[in-house]
Amino acid sequence: MKRLVLLGGGHAHLFVLEAFARQRPDADIRLITPDALTPYSGMLPGVLAGHYTSRQACIDLRPLAARAGCHLTLDRAIGIDSARRRIRLAGGGAVNYDLLSIDIGSTPQRPDIPGADEHAHPVKPIADLLARCAVVTPRAVSVLGGGAAGVEVTMALHHRWPAARCTLVERGTTPLGGLGVRLQRSVGAEFAHQRIDVVTGAEVTRIDADTLQLADGRTIASDFTVLATGAAAPAWLRNSGLALDARGFIEVGATLQSTSHAEVFAAGDVATLTASPRPKSGVYAVRAGPPLAANIARMMAGQPPLDWHAQRHALMLLACGRRHAIAARGGWVLKGDWVWRWKDAIDRGFVRRFDPQADSETAAG
Template sequence: MRTPDQPVLRDIVLVGGGHSHVGVLKRFAMNPVPGVRLTLICRDTHTPYSGMLPGYVAGHYSYDDVHIDLSRLAEFAGARFYRDEAIGIDRDQQQVLCRSRPSVPYDLLSINIGSSPRVHDVEGAADYAVPVKPITGFNNRWLSLLSRVESHDGPLTVAVVGAGAGGAELTLAMQFRLQKELRQRGKDPDELHFHLFDASDEILPTHNPKVRAVFERKLSERGIKTHLGSPVQRLSDGIVITDAGDTLQADEVLWVTRASGPEWLDKTGINLDDGLFIRVRDTLQTENDDNIFAVGDIANAINHPREKAGVFAVRQGPPLADNLRRMALGKSPKPFKPQKKWLALISTGDKFAVASRGETEFHGRLVWRWKDWIDRRFMKKFNDLPKMKEDASLPDTSAAQTPEEATQAISAVAMRCGGCGAKVGSTVLSQALGELRPIEREDIIIGLHAPDDAAVLRVPPGKAVVHTVDFFRAFIDDPYVFGRVAANHSLGDVFAMGAEAQSATAVATVPYGIESKVRDVVFQMMSGAVEVLNEAGCALVGGHTGEGKELALGFAVNGLIDPDKVMSKGGLQAGDALILTKPIGTGTLFAAHMRLAARGRWIDSALTSMMHSNKVAAECLQRYGSRACTDVTGFGLLGHLIEMTRPSGVDAELDLSSIPVLPGAEETAAAGILSSLQPANIRLRRGIRDQEKWVNHPRYPLVFDPQTAGGLLASVAADQAEACVRELRSLGYPHTAIIGRVLPQDPEGPIEPIRLRE
């Protein structure tokens, strides 16, 4: 993660990854404002470009061709990326309410969340139709429909409700792709039937007659039947019923009709129109709240009403970025007036497109090639990101809006005390931690419920104490997710020993800044950590928080264990199978993330794995008689395996092809992007027999890859291994695999204890 030299003075929160917001991120990346921090909250890591969606459906583009990677773009912009869904706004407290994480405070807020078809307006539509928006949901159903075509026999009927430009374009694209799939499988494409419904008497009603004529001809030539002037009244399972009483049996119904905003907006007190769209002024600010902006489909520009089209969201990006910048610096925003006429390029699925602007129309394959060039050029701006130079400028207080804030900002980086003077203030800390609810345990005599100089714990009879400590810098810009990973990582050693986690003491370093910003970072981070500790039955009993340049967190964890049931590194026995419960690759992936070389979905997969507790896996391994276990962390898979073979007096064999690997890890390692700890781990290659034979294997670099919150590496008797793996997978560890076996030690000694094989 980036560590800004400037203390944070203003927080701009962007809700949604729409076309306007990607433009804001790019502009702030190229020209950041000292003291202003951006946070993007979005449910999806990859945001689609609507202009290329029909081409994707038609098969002309890949998924990555038509999606902007928000994780990479946010990293490039120095913005925090919170992968979550906004479900409300507390305007009094100036906080965004999220579905799965603590609320996010803002000084300025912008909303660019698009819209969704109003399926609740028609009986049965919510249950039996597939809304085209949000596009992520539609994409999953579209991929499912493609797979159904592979195995489907007989006629297949698809109904599309909504004959505007979006509905007609999508219908033609789907038909083109599905007919192609049927031909490739030797099936009759004429068994595929498309029907297009609309309440209007004409298709594409917002475009000129010449454009409509082209699409009427295309739909007719392609055998797509239109049902106009008779709105869909009701849907049941596989049946479309219109106002005129006509019925159609359909295998799939897609909904591309009039859209609306989400219902949660109605509870915010922001002025909305009848469609739950946010009413905005010419400055793009909401009608009744100067600190909230709205753009794209979700916005209704009250003085300049326009059709819901992606072109307007794209055009709103620059003025939105400029006005957010001006507001953050205490200046007045400027009005923006959208154009009255705009160019629409509408495709027909077969690399043919129609250009529409006012009363102008022209069409052909050259128009599609023009559209393709425009779309690819747009996407290149957000996916081909240049390397950014580090900025080491001195503190800038331009964004401070009171003398007190400016004073705090200057003192935040100048003449900072050391020793106990570097501690975070007690008021800030108590406010940040006041809302947290660590669990209470009967064996905690003195803890956070009765703070004292130290915690006092009771050790039950017959139990021994396990004690471990971990501490590391933040590797991602989301303090809540970092807190979850840090706590999970710290608990790993306790679980690997077969112990029960009892208590944890936190040690944190928080970047200096004004009190409100420091308080929120501490709260977000410790909220994530306490959730994980509570889930593990581990009580947070105290800690220490100090100031520093980078966010960091660690825990000293106590555990309780039956001394006769310890799983140790020295318990390997020849003949045992080696089991790994999680995939490897976090080191190379986050090294690539820092270089903007990792796809956002790869980072999503890595974080999901890192936030997955080892507690249940350790309990399962114990049930299957494991006596040797460790968690795979900084020394990498090979380093930790060598740590196990030496005290056990055995050798081991690894099957490279069986080792589970996180998505993208092989690609980033092959590109030579490795963790800074990798060179130290590679020194252990001398422990591999005939290691020169394996240096070009794609998995070879990954056995040295340092892991954060990695899985458990354990041995289980060979006759129990398959059953153990099946149970681990059923318990939520789907990548668990037998990755090798324990061998008798070579008579010549443990010089090269590790053998590799395919």
Template sequence: MQSIGIQKLLLLGAGHAHVQVLAELARSRPADLDVSVLTPYPFQTYSGMIPGLVAGRYSAAEGQIALEPLMKAAGARWVQGRCTGLDMGARQVQVHALDPKAAPTSLGYDRLSIDTGAVLDRRQLDATMPGASTHALVVRPIEVFAALWPKVLEHALARPVSVAVIGAGAAGIELVFAAAQGIRSAGLRGASFTLITGGDEVAANYTPGVRRRVLRQLKRQGITVLMDSCVGMVPGSVRLGSGASLACDVPILAVGTHAPAWLQGSGLALCERGHVLVNAFQQSTSHPEVFAVGDVSTRADAPHPRSGVYAVRAGPPLAHNLLAAHHGRPLKPHHPPTHTLNLLSCGTQHAIASYGPLHTEGGWVWRWKDRIDRGFIARYRLD
């Protein structure tokens, strides 16, 4: 039973920002703060290193942060499971335990922080691309994707494979380069690689200079670009919006993400796409006891792209504000940067860097990205 005065903080999810919150709590957790973490995995897979995993540069373990040592240092309790719903009036989170024998339960809180990361809703996918949830290798959940990729390589050992990546944003670009690198470096010949853009230009959210650099690398590496949309999948084939079909053994979906379905009906203020609306303090605009960061949230006052860069930047101010709220102190606003450093890997040993209107590329950029990614992992490893 909780002592009088003890407050319950529930960290829902273990995204990039919550890892930093746990690190701060390990340094200075108040004695009157009870912390729980609800997440399905005992580790966080760092999304920035997934292309390197696919390319064969990193092992799965090298791109993971073990959560149990962090939670132990922070004095936090791990609840293994997934959120299935929120009851804002009762301040309860409905939990689906991963153990099939365990009954659904709920967790109470005084203060809730949500950082569950990006979601691809398979029902929404199948509504626009029938068969996608069954036949495609979906990038999210990222832990599942990382576990399945070695099976793709095993499949490629039997015969030459055709790989198509659907989505020409940063994730799709990096993954098609990485897939080509990983399969070719394994000595597997005759494979083909295609990037399906969805009808948009490649790297549409980048400057023209960056787009030109990406297109040059795609051509140099023999990767086909189709400015078409994917409208469905059947075994061995991707159906295109033009009416044509593309033979494809391994379709990889790297399209835009969705808001978690359990936010609907929660009572939290949401944006038009269903993400949690938050203010400058990363605090719900409707429920001040709730904070949200990363891909699950939208800044009502300062919208910005959903990317790992912004989620990482949000971690330290979130940790400060959670502790400030606990102590009844003033919160500090978080100001997302106008420009962020973006590093697009083109397999291994080459990457493209951009910052606002500036851009460059080369092997040194890839080595820079490698140091940044390894440094982030090392900072939070306590095992």
């Protein structure tokens, strides 16, 4: 019997498990992931803001794996030997595979700034950030990085601690650089409305316990600093023998197979579609799920995998801390409390699809 390993309980693998629950392939299937509860990215800012409990924003992989006839190993990969088709685990063991699918996400980029390790908190793992948030009441909060996650986290933390001064710190000329001007304006207006400071052109040179030092001499008060400085690939992939892009993410073709190893699939943040790279976002990890499931099943059945063409534009729904959200797609932008309710319905529906138990909890407040 062929050994299929699903590495990581990420968004794309939820669809693979769901598909296997409907039609089980004739294989020995194993899911390896560190935690039984995997967080759903769309609801993370809502957890920080206090709208959801962390359980409401998580999917329990245990029943999902059981329905798919999949063994579950709660452990973390620390190496892959693609020549020997073997995965090394943090717990000391090793697992061999005939077919491997990798959906382990990304890790926050750790900027090389003095003081970052001691005084700043990365957005991921979200459980660590939440644990930290639970034991502090800061006077001045700052978030480094003005991408979508940084923007949402800033507003979420402002909602959580309304009395704290809140600052978004961005190296470029504007938050959400590279995204549409109308979206940037809409977010700028929301920040002004909430009296959140935005500091651009900011090269942070030092992080202390209660200040950020910028290269141009400015200082920013901050006794709670969060790093939302972009996604990096797990460093251990560099020794895997798999073809990687310049940033260390796994290169995959249109079938989601590694460009160097046909028996390895990868999807979500950890993968880069060589023909049509897309942003590292949950939306694309979700979109890759059904084609990934179909192609793994085809490989198991001895059929050739099919090409997948990731859509160019995706709907972006940005939570604004309070129960208000901004929607953007292509050139259009909409905002309102009703957008938040729409987003809330989409997000809860997603989690309920894979874990009906998650939503049975009452909201956090």
